[in-house]
Amino acid sequence: MSKQHPDVPFAITLDIGSSLANRTGNWRTERPVYLDRLPPCNNACPAGENIQAWLGQAEEGDYEAAWREVMRNNPLPAIMGRACYHPCEGACNRSALDEVINIHAVERFLGDQAIEKNWGPAVEAAPSGKKVLVIGAGPSGLSAAFHLRCQGHTVTIHEAGPVPGGMMRFGIPAYRLPRDIVQAEIDRILAMGVALELNHTVEDIQTEMKNGGFDACFLAIGAHLAKRVDIPTPDAGKILDAIGLLREMETSDNPPLLGRRVVVYGGGNTAIDAARTAKRLGAEQAIIVYRRTREMMPAHDFEVDEALAEGVILNWLTTIKEIDDSGSFVVEKMVLNDEGWPEPTGEFDTIEADSLVLALGQNVDTGFIAKVPGVEIAKDGVIQVGPDMMTGFEGLFAGGDMVPSERTVTVAVGHGKKAARHIDAWLRGERYEHPPRHELADTDKLNTWYYADAPKTVQPELDVIRRQTSFDEVHHGLDETNALYEARRCLSCGNCFECDNCYGVCPDNAVIKLGPGKRFEFNYDYCKGCGICAAECPCGAIEMIPETV
Amino acid sequence: MSDMTAEQKVKFYQKGTFTAGNRLVDQARRSVQASMERSNAITSGHRACQGCGEALGARYALDAAMRATEGQLIAVNATGCLEVFTTPYPETSWQVPWIHSLFGNAAAVASGVAAAMRVKGREQVRVVAQGGDGGTTDIGFGCLSGMFERNDDVLYICYDNEAYMNTGVQRSSATPPTARTATTPAVGPEPGNVFGTGKNLPLIAMAHNIPYVATASVANLHDLERKVEKAVAIRGARYIHIFVPCPLGWGSASHDTIRIARLASECGLFPLFEAEHGEVTGSIPIRRKVPVEEYLRPQKRFAHLFKDGGGERIARLQRMADANIKRFDLLREAEEAPL
Numbered sequence A: 001m002s003k004q005h006p007d008v009p010f011a012i013t014l015d016i017g018s019s020l021a022n023r024t025g026n027w028r029t030e031r032p033v034y035l036d037r038l039p040p041c042n043n044a045c046p047a048g049e050n051i052q053a054w055l056g057q058a059e060e061g062d063y064e065a066a067w068r069e070v071m072r073n074n075p076l077p078a079i080m081g082r083a084c085y086h087p088c089e090g091a092c093n094r095s096a097l098d099e100v101i102n103i104h105a106v107e108r109f110l111g112d113q114a115i116e117k118n119w120g121p122a123v124e125a126a127p128s129g130k131k132v133l134v135i136g137a138g139p140s141g142l143s144a145a146f147h148l149r150c151q152g153h154t155v156t157i158h159e160a161g162p163v164p165g166g167m168m169r170f171g172i173p174a175y176r177l178p179r180d181i182v183q184a185e186i187d188r189i190l191a192m193g194v195a196l197e198l199n200h201t202v203e204d205i206q207t208e209m210k211n212g213g214f215d216a217c218f219l220a221i222g223a224h225l226a227k228r229v230d231i232p233t234p235d236a237g238k239i240l241d242a243i244g245l246l247r248e249m250e251t252s253d254n255p256p257l258l259g260r261r262v263v264v265y266g267g268g269n270t271a272i273d274a275a276r277t278a279k280r281l282g283a284e285q286a287i288i289v290y291r292r293t294r295e296m297m298p299a300h301d302f303e304v305d306e307a308l309a310e311g312v313i314l315n316w317l318t319t320i321k322e323i324d325d326s327g328s329f330v331v332e333k334m335v336l337n338d339e340g341w342p343e344p345t346g347e348f349d350t351i352e353a354d355s356l357v358l359a360l361g362q363n364v365d366t367g368f369i370a371k372v373p374g375v376e377i378a379k380d381g382v383i384q385v386g387p388d389m390m391t392g393f394e395g396l397f398a399g400g401d402m403v404p405s406e407r408t409v410t411v412a413v414g415h416g417k418k419a420a421r422h423i424d425a426w427l428r429g430e431r432y433e434h435p436p437r438h439e440l441a442d443t444d445k446l447n448t449w450y451y452a453d454a455p456k457t458v459q460p461e462l463d464v465i466r467r468q469t470s471f472d473e474v475h476h477g478l479d480e481t482n483a484l485y486e487a488r489r490c491l492s493c494g495n496c497f498e499c500d501n502c503y504g505v506c507p508d509n510a511v512i513k514l515g516p517g518k519r520f521e522f523n524y525d526y527c528k529g530c531g532i533c534a535a536e537c538p539c540g541a542i543e544m545i546p547e548t549v
Numbered sequence B: 001m002s003d004m005t006a007e008q009k010v011k012f013y014q015k016g017t018f019t020a021g022n023r024l025v026d027q028a029r030r031s032v033q034a035s036m037e038r039s040n041a042i043t044s045g046h047r048a049c050q051g052c053g054e055a056l057g058a059r060y061a062l063d064a065a066m067r068a069t070e071g072q073l074i075a076v077n078a079t080g081c082l083e084v085f086t087t088p089y090p091e092t093s094w095q096v097p098w099i100h101s102l103f104g105n106a107a108a109v110a111s112g113v114a115a116a117m118r119v120k121g122r123e124q125v126r127v128v129a130q131g132g133d134g135g136t137t138d139i140g141f142g143c144l145s146g147m148f149e150r151n152d153d154v155l156y157i158c159y160d161n162e163a164y165m166n167t168g169v170q171r172s173s174a175t176p177p178t179a180r181t182a183t184t185p186a187v188g189p190e191p192g193n194v195f196g197t198g199k200n201l202p203l204i205a206m207a208h209n210i211p212y213v214a215t216a217s218v219a220n221l222h223d224l225e226r227k228v229e230k231a232v233a234i235r236g237a238r239y240i241h242i243f244v245p246c247p248l249g250w251g252s253a254s255h256d257t258i259r260i261a262r263l264a265s266e267c268g269l270f271p272l273f274e275a276e277h278g279e280v281t282g283s284i285p286i287r288r289k290v291p292v293e294e295y296l297r298p299q300k301r302f303a304h305l306f307k308d309g310g311g312e313r314i315a316r317l318q319r320m321a322d323a324n325i326k327r328f329d330l331l332r333e334a335e336e337a338p339l
């Protein structure tokens, strides 16, 4: 209480006091709290990357820190920035403003920087004394090997092929994924002390584990057996499968002979890749024949568009019946029935072609795995695993294309990480528990007013003529200016980016700024709970919660 | 598609361009409010309502003036919420030299303070007078017009919450048509404040040909700070009219204060412009145009517009907004995103 002066007029008898004596915080019925919400991009990433975090680091120009953040979850950024179908972008909140962030292009830029600058991960964990066998050097096996190695385990990969990479080499063509990039990222994993035995086809898992003294095994052999259909033909030599074709592109010095006119049968990405490869091998005509409609093709739209631009022809609602004695392909027109399924019409036509490439999907070679006691084969001939990626056999884990999944490089990498965490815990006799997920930062949590317009950067493409004739990479990367620009478009959904808005807008000075990198704190002595800070936080990093009385 | 760098018009600071701060730009280009060194002219513990736009607007303005004058500032305050909630005797929230006299004489007192400073040879000390819309447009108008007319060296800031809030939401000459107040109830054939009344003080100030007049809003911090800084650098009579929503008097949610101020400008009802010597010199273009309904709906004082027969009155308000948009050219393309 202020001191009173008896000999001066009343209005100035009291010493001046500060309103700080008045704790207006007790007016509050709701309190603001800072929180980190889950950005939709992170939520959608099958490899579980913290995209928002690394875009934030890239935005400040610290590309190495950004790359290291990517590497925490995904050891193949340069590959993924090219091959991944980027479901993150499909979820990106920026679509509500203008266009999504070109996340994969920034990831690719970071990956390429790392290769150029020779950044490498360091194994910091102490040796665990445990040995883990990884079977298959595809993305899933490589990812598991990387994470297991980071955890301090001794890792050996047994790979059937003459080169590592799996479908990143034997499937995805070089014009989408240059081989020096694949090799550089694999070499980096091997340089961490991961042993790789090539040309080593595993046929008996239990014996290999016993002989090698392995404590656990991660199985990631992919799905390599091409599915076939029976098409009567006088000359079986005319029919080959897409997987075989693409693999041969990689392993043989002489490109396969397909002739001038090639028909590819199927509607998935493999069919597109086979047709585009045929074009590049010199085919004048590459026709994709597909049973259903273009909209129903499992292939991604952008890949179909790219193929069309390169001159690939699409022939949908068509099935191939036979190759007749004169070598003509007899095809039947289909029509969609009321349920949307294709039905034969009885209308026939012929296509003249020199070869037929089947791209009808792949099966898993489960033969030698089924022999392991306890292992279950699920529907569609894939291996059943639990939520911890473990098969029915203790200590045998599996992931990637060979387990029920979407069959992408990214899912495979995610499985590798997940399996490594569970293997690591299992080796210590524990169970891995995933930390609870944060609430999703969807568009309605944002206040987009504060973000200026900034349309997305388009990656330049190789011109069409060179695309039709060479295996040069179709998409170019971003340069530094563009990558920086792109990273800065990110809204930082759900995670404070220190824009100072809450600090600025509080009518009660109840937000304390702690300084760069330290974020903010509420001063609940004075916060009246008006909620302006939460309403004006651009990225949804403040929540109002009821006060408990 | 060949040379991307050449084609790409790179704007570097997309993220948070319109926020108080932006860690990617120089300190000097961030707002005063983003600074850890801001003076907090009105400190915590004041008794303004939750979400008070006036408390916020006054801190924005005076912190900016404090930085611009390097702390050489005296503030004169008219009676009204701003005075009452900051200064219940013997407590004060003011962290700047501050004087209050009467409801209607802030402009005259400020003229006197400026004269005193001049006589004492302390002309580096700048004077800000401030009051609510009632104190400015009604009872204090004579003093203010005199201050303008004499071109006294005072920056007068009006915090417009569109009614006499401190005494219980009575109509002022800044209350907009149709707004319900204690003295303009929402009854009868013309519910709320009637059309065709009131005055536009920024335009009247301009008619005095004073060096600087501007409107500003708590929803546009960068613009507000820039205008205060600019005004402080000028000698003579200057006037800034700041739009400050009042959750209590307007019947709006406390968390909506800034949003409502933003909608007022984005619909055209409260144009942001500035003028020098009677000529308009600039305005802030609308970034995301909205119909007036979006601004009106979250406020209970306009609730009657959304009942039977409100449509025609909304249409009239829309015509007022459209007239502003035309007059101040608010739908032109922004030259460059203001930082």
Ligand SMILES: Cc1cc2nc3c(=O)[nH]c(=O)nc-3n(C[C@H](O)[C@H](O)[C@H](O)COP(=O)(O)OP(=O)(O)OC[C@H]3O[C@@H](n4cnc5c(N)ncnc54)[C@H](O)[C@@H]3O)c2cc1C
Binding pocket: A083, A084, A085, A135, A136, A137, A138, A139, A140, A141, A158, A159, A160, A161, A164, A165, A166, A167, A168, A171, A172, A173, A200, A201, A202, A203, A220, A221, A222, A223, A224, A246, A269, A270, A273, A399, A400, A401, A402, A406, A407, A408, A409, A410, A412
């Ligand atoms: C043509 C084509 C294009 C594709 N394009 C894309 C794309 O653009 N983006 C995308 O995300 N996904 C794409 N995919 C899918 C993607 O390639 C796979 O989902 C992914 O490679 C699966 O990884 P994986 O590690 O499970 O298996 P794989 O990549 O198939 O690797 C398995 C590895 O195990 C080895 N192996 C098999 N059996 C044994 C054994 N018994 N002993 C030892 N080693 C063995 C194989 O040689 C191989 O190296 C494409 C697939 C194909 C076929």
Ligand SMILES: Cc1ncc(C[n+]2csc(CCOP(=O)(O)OP(=O)(O)O)c2C)c(N)n1
Binding pocket: B054, B079, B080, B081, B082, B103, B104, B131, B132, B133, B134, B135, B136, B161, B163, B164, B165, B166, B167, B172
């Ligand atoms: C001469 C005189 N008449 C009336 C009052 C009572 N009074 C005090 S504040 C006020 C209203 C202030 O309204 P405004 O200027 O708009 O400021 P606000 O409170 O809305 O911020 C009134 C009528 C007074 N103090 N002095």
Ligand code: SF4
Binding pocket: A039, A040, A041, A042, A051, A052, A055, A091, A092, A093, A094, A101, A103, A489, A490, A491, A492, A493
């Ligand atoms: S704006 Fe940024 S944080 Fe938000 S979803 Fe897109 S990439 Fe993720």
Ligand code: SF4
Binding pocket: A032, A505, A506, A507, A508, A509, A510, A511, A522, A526, A527, A528, A529, A530, A531, A532, A533, A534, B051
């Ligand atoms: S703006 Fe200030 S008073 Fe309002 S809830 Fe946030 S911290 Fe509390």
Ligand code: SF4
Binding pocket: A034, A495, A496, A497, A498, A499, A500, A501, A502, A503, A520, A533, A536, A537, A538, A539, A540, A541, A542
């Ligand atoms: S308003 Fe800005 S500074 Fe405050 S929490 Fe949100 S992002 Fe962070």
Ligand SMILES: [Mg+2]
Binding pocket: B132, B133, B134, B159, B160, B161, B162, B163, B164, B165
């Ligand atoms: Mg008022």
